[in-house]
Amino acid sequence: MKVAVLKGGRSLERSVSLRSGARVEDALERLGHEVLPLEADGALVRRLAKERPDVAFVAMHGLGGEDGTAQELLEILGIPFTGPSVAACVRCIDKSLSKHELRAGGIPTPDWFAFNETAFRKLGAADALGGLEERLGFPLVVKPSRGGSALGVKFAKSQSDVPAALVSAFSYDERVVLERFVGGRELAVSVLGGEPLPIVEAIPRAGDSYDFEARYEIGRTSFVCPAQLDDSEAAAVTEAAVAAYDTLGCSGFSRIDLILADDGPQILEVNAIPGLTDTSLLPQAAEAAGMSFERLVERIVDLALAERAAA
Amino acid sequence: MADPPHRRRAHVRSSDLERYAGLFAQRTQVMRSSAMRDLMAVTARPDVISLAGGLPDTSTFPPQTFAAQMTRIAQESAAEALQYGPTEGFRETVDCIVEVMGAEGMLPDPEDVIVTTGGQQAIDLLCKTLVDPGDAVICEAPTYPGAIPVFCSYQADTIQIECDGEGMRIEELEAALERLDGEGRRPKFVYSVPTFQNPAGVTMSLERRRRLVEIARSRELIVVEDNPYGLLRFGGEPMPPLYQLDGGDFVIYIGTFSKILSPGIRLGWAVAPPPVMEKVVLGKQAADLCTSTLTQYFVREYFAAGRWREYVSSVSEIYRERRDAMLEALERHFPPQATWTEPQGGLFVWATLPGYIDTGDLLAKALRKDVAFVPGQAAYVDDRGRNSMRLNFSAGGEDEIREGVRRIGKTIAEQVELYGALTGEHEAVPAKEPEEAEPNVVPFRKAEGE
Numbered sequence: 001m002k003v004a005v006l007k008g009g010r011s012l013e014r015s016v017s018l019r020s021g022a023r024v025e026d027a028l029e030r031l032g033h034e035v036l037p038l039e040a041d042g043a044l045v046r047r048l049a050k051e052r053p054d055v056a057f058v059a060m061h062g063l064g065g066e067d068g069t070a071q072e073l074l075e076i077l078g079i080p081f082t083g084p085s086v087a088a089c090v091r092c093i094d095k096s097l098s099k100h101e102l103r104a105g106g107i108p109t110p111d112w113f114a115f116n117e118t119a120f121r122k123l124g125a126a127d128a129l130g131g132l133e134e135r136l137g138f139p140l141v142v143k144p145s146r147g148g149s150a151l152g153v154k155f156a157k158s159q160s161d162v163p164a165a166l167v168s169a170f171s172y173d174e175r176v177v178l179e180r181f182v183g184g185r186e187l188a189v190s191v192l193g194g195e196p197l198p199i200v201e202a203i204p205r206a207g208d209s210y211d212f213e214a215r216y217e218i219g220r221t222s223f224v225c226p227a228q229l230d231d232s233e234a235a236a237v238t239e240a241a242v243a244a245y246d247t248l249g250c251s252g253f254s255r256i257d258l259i260l261a262d263d264g265p266q267i268l269e270v271n272a273i274p275g276l277t278d279t280s281l282l283p284q285a286a287e288a289a290g291m292s293f294e295r296l297v298e299r300i301v302d303l304a305l306a307e308r309a310a311a
Numbered sequence: 312m313a314d315p316p317h318r319r320r321a322h323v324r325s326s327d328l329e330r331y332a333g334l335f336a337q338r339t340q341v342m343r344s345s346a347m348r349d350l351m352a353v354t355a356r357p358d359v360i361s362l363a364g365g366l367p368d369t370s371t372f373p374p375q376t377f378a379a380q381m382t383r384i385a386q387e388s389a390a391e392a393l394q395y396g397p398t399e400g401f402r403e404t405v406d407c408i409v410e411v412m413g414a415e416g417m418l419p420d421p422e423d424v425i426v427t428t429g430g431q432q433a434i435d436l437l438c439k440t441l442v443d444p445g446d447a448v449i450c451e452a453p454t455y456p457g458a459i460p461v462f463c464s465y466q467a468d469t470i471q472i473e474c475d476g477e478g479m480r481i482e483e484l485e486a487a488l489e490r491l492d493g494e495g496r497r498p499k500f501v502y503s504v505p506t507f508q509n510p511a512g513v514t515m516s517l518e519r520r521r522r523l524v525e526i527a528r529s530r531e532l533i534v535v536e537d538n539p540y541g542l543l544r545f546g547g548e549p550m551p552p553l554y555q556l557d558g559g560d561f562v563i564y565i566g567t568f569s570k571i572l573s574p575g576i577r578l579g580w581a582v583a584p585p586p587v588m589e590k591v592v593l594g595k596q597a598a599d600l601c602t603s604t605l606t607q608y609f610v611r612e613y614f615a616a617g618r619w620r621e622y623v624s625s626v627s628e629i630y631r632e633r634r635d636a637m638l639e640a641l642e643r644h645f646p647p648q649a650t651w652t653e654p655q656g657g658l659f660v661w662a663t664l665p666g667y668i669d670t671g672d673l674l675a676k677a678l679r680k681d682v683a684f685v686p687g688q689a690a691y692v693d694d695r696g697r698n699s700m701r702l703n704f705s706a707g708g709e710d711e712i713r714e715g716v717r718r719i720g721k722t723i724a725e726q727v728e729l730y731g732a733l734t735g736e737h738e739a740v741p742a743k744e745p746e747e748a749e750p751n752v753v754p755f756r757k758a759e760g761e
Contacts, residue, residue, distance in 0.1 A: 012675055015352040120732045129733070151350075152672055163733040164667035167726050171672035 002034045003301065004053035004079075006070055009040035011062030012172075013149055020276035021059040027297040028057070040065060048077055055304050056081040057297075058273060062147060066273045067093040080308035082300045084272045088249040092272040095177045096145045098248055102267055105247040107240060109267045110259075111136055112179040114145060117170050129162055136180045143179065144172035155181070184261035187227055189241035190274065190282040192253045192296070193303045196238045197285035201227035223281065225288040233260065240265040252303045255282055337444070338464050350674055354683035360715040363683040365509065365658055366706040367570050371626050380612040388608060396604040398596050400426025400580070404607045407614040408580050412566065414620065415541050417555045419564070419582045425591055426602045430539055430567035430579035434458055436598065437500070437535055437563060437581065438465040440590040447491055447498040451479050453661070453690030453699070455509045455537065458502060462692070469692045470498070476652070478505055478515025481522045488530065500533040500563070505553055507540040507657025510690045510701035514655060517550055524553055527561040533587075537565040540657035542623050545631035547655035560584065568610060570658070571623045576606035630658065636709035637702065637716060644720030646727050651702075658705040661687075663698060664723060667730050670700045673722060682718040 005028065007021025008014055021037065028035045036053055038044060040060055048056070056079050058070055068089035074081040084092065091098050096114030103109060113136070119125035132140065142165035143153040152172040154165035162178075169176040190197040201224045229237065241256040244267045248254075255274035258267045274282045286296040354363050384392050399405075405424045412419055427433045434457075442448060444466035450458065452471030462469045470491075472484045484501070491498055503523070505515035515523070527534045536553040554564040559582065567579035583591060595601075613619060637660055641651050651662040664670065670686040677683065687699025702719075704712055730736070 010353075010356070012350060012353060012678070117729065120729060124732075126733050126735050151675060163730055164669070166733055167667055167730050168669050168672040170729060171669075171676035171726070 001055065001301075002036060002051070002053045003028050004036040004038050004048060004051065004056045005059055006038050006040055006044070006056055006065065007059045009060050009062075009064045009070075011060070011064050011066075012147070012151055013062035016149070016275055016277060017060045017062075017065060019278070020061065020280070023276055023278070023293070024057055024059050024297055027294045028301075030294055031298055040070060044070075045073055045077070048074070048079060053079060055079070055301055057301065057304075058083050059276060061273055061275060062149065063093070066271070067146065080304050082304040083252045084248075084250045084254060088251065088254075089272045091248045092250070092254065092270045093146050094175070095143065095269055096175055098270055099177070101247055102244055105243065107243050107247060107267055108265060110180040110182045112177050114175055114177050115166075117174045120166075126163075129159070132162065132178065133159060136178060139181045141179045141181050142166060142169045143177050144169045145175035145177050146173045182259045182261050182266050184259040184266075185227070186257075187237055187260055187265075188255055188257050188281045188285075189238060190253065190255045190285040191242060191245045191250065192282075192286070192299060194242070194245070194251075196242055197282070197291075198226035198288040199229065199234060199237055200225040200281045200285050200288075202281075223284055225281075225284050229260070237265045240267060244270055251307055253282065253300055338466050350671070350678075351683075353678050354674075356681075359678065359681045359683050360707065360711055360718070361683045362702045362704070362707070362712070362715045362719070363685045364703055364706050366703070367574060367658070368626065368629065368705055369573055369575065371629060372573060372622070376613075376616075380609060383612055384605070384608045392605050392608040394604060396601045396607065398425075398592050398601050400424070400602055401604075401607050401611070403611045404578070405580075407610050408566065410614065411542070411568075411571065411619075412554075412564075412582075415538075415549070415552055415555070417552055417564070419554075419559060423559065423582050423585065423588060425581050425583075425588060425595065426607065427579045427581055427595065428599060428602050429569060429574070429577045430537060430565045431457060431461075432595075432598070433565040433579055433581040434461050434502075434535075434537070436591050436594045437565075437583075438462065438467065439594045439598075440587065441499045441533070442467050447496050448500060448502065449484065449487060449498050450502040451504070451508065451511075453510050453687060453696055453701075454502065455504055456685065456689040456701075458537075459690070459692055462502075467499070471692060471695070474508070474511055474513055476513055478508070478513055478519055479503060479523070481519050481526070484523070485526065488526070488532075498532065500535050501527070502535045502537065503553070504537045504539075506538055506550060507543065507654055507659075509540070509657065510659050510685065510687075511661040512652040512654030512657055512659045513661075514547070514550060520550065520553055520556055524556045524562065527557060532561065534562045535565065536562050539565075539567045539570050542571055543627050543630060543658070544656040545627060545634060545654075554582065563587065571619065571626075572610065572613060576609055577603060578606055578610055627656070630656075630705050633704040633707075633709055633712055634660070636712045637704040640713045640716035641720075644717045646720070646724050648727055649723065658703055660702045660704065662700050662702060663687075664700070665727065665730070666698050668723065668726050669697050671697065673700075673726065676726075677719055677722045680718040680722060682715045682722075684719060 005021050005025050007017050009017060025035050025037050036051055038047055056074050058081050060066060060070055066089060068086040071081060071086045071089055075086060091101055099109045099112055115125055139155050139157045142156055152169045154168050156162045156165045166176060186202045188200045203222045237260060244256050245254055248270050255271045256267060257269050258265050276283060283293050283296060354361050404426050405421045408424055409419060409421055438461055442465040446467055447470055448462050448467040449470045449472060451474050454471060470487055472487060473480050507514055534553055538552055554562045564582040568576060638653060648665045649662055651660050654660060671688060674686050685701040687696030690696055
């Protein structure tokens, strides 16, 4: 089978994507497929149209690859692709949108406000910031609404930290989310074809939060998989994660990041196309389930083809 | 039939990764990187105007000269140029080095010189020679971003001393030395780029140079003077190098051919007193046996033609024009809240923005306008410098510099304006570019169901 691997692109997670892509290509070759590595650049559509792969493996992260853009192009070209649909990508990439969907679906997610830059520039939204303390409390987390990594995510310890944190977050997106900080265990549940994989727990080795540095660096964070949870905790976490996956309309695979707080799980975000690098969580979870990286890749490709056949 | 060898590394499983994690040396834990590396990877996109690099403009070197020299080496010295050489470097290379240092008034003993693989290796070898884990090393704040990973990899406790327009603040250095005295610690060395500093572009004043050398002599404290840019002067009076003021007892000198000839030849040097040099030579032997023989022949040929000074003054003239273009563009496009240095030489301008702007985040935004710079935090071991940036003016042409500065300026202006709107420090004003505003967006909404 001829499999195109889409990678790179212009997003800030470009180098992560290149690592994911290289690893997927490697696995596909071992599986005996004809691999067509494709940089997501100006020649992408032309090359896809010319090469007509049987399926496209989207190994792109962040804006341009994980937000429905690449998926829309593949739809137009009629090429089956891995991972969630255009609509699910659009919902997942935008935290303010996905949090609304989750809350409407009765799935717990920390309280938040979402602001658009225009609100501050033209509507004087700054006057509304005074109410943050009573509504969300401090510290609070300020993050760009769109973007898959921890870039631009800041903790505001008090009201006076908020404007600078907003300026930072607005560097990445025109909309930002101010979210109540929820303390607890940091967990990730990968869902493959609707089925949950073993839960991964991220335990930072240094520093006080799980940051972008730690996320991609061997040795900075320890990951425990399966996470040490009692049966009822594990059930609650898995149930919330699968519900989030279904609510946002994901298919193929996705990763749900959440906090297990004293009063239960709180969904932080759903990554439509989680990393597939050496240090990424989805491959670790698959391995804990007894699934090698090759088998994981094969299953993802099969799901893409099955989806197409069903459509 | 056996499987063909794979072009990529063997398949890595996550359990293997944990296994590797257990193998890493302590010093790898303190090496910094990642987020910044990923951001900087984006700056390498071909459509990005990069003011981030520190590259000399090698297109100014005449290709015919290059070809003629290499031909001569091939015809006259092929076997020798392809052979290993002495660890200290060839005597002929050292003669060229003595000539370069002489141009700045220094008279080193050729016996004290070692040829290294770029100035970078000299920093590494000096740390290897002098620094045990936890030892105090002092440098400027900001300091050369490329020195930080070296200090970190030798697990130095790096102490940074603030700079102002006259270079390192000596009274702050003295206070730090007093503090270390109180703790019973002796710093291994003070690392300084006193002339046209990377990244700040400032030059240490004569008075401070004298005081620094006095302190070094009275305390028997080593000062490592890194001077890659001294000959790239556009204005102002030449300053005596620290090495010259000291005479080479306590000042260890690092030089390079990178900025006056080519960084691609990877040729630098260190000058140190014999007892230190002995250890440095052993360290170099362990690291790479010797510096490239071929490129040492290249330098020898180049100096034999006797036109190196001409070349240095011609590139200096080009860089002066580019600096002028950058300073004009900064004046025109950066907001009044920003300040910047006005270097008399070298390759860099250092700009400082209001404290609420994090230049790492600004870079992410600037990259959407296809322009890049080095965020200031790269020049610090601690949390300082987050509102600063390093801008390079040697690598690109004047039009590119102007356009790059214009785009960065616009990005900053947007953030300044946004901050004003957020704090109510001034009235919210419409964004300058209407196409960036989004109509039909609900401004904000309460999270809990209304």
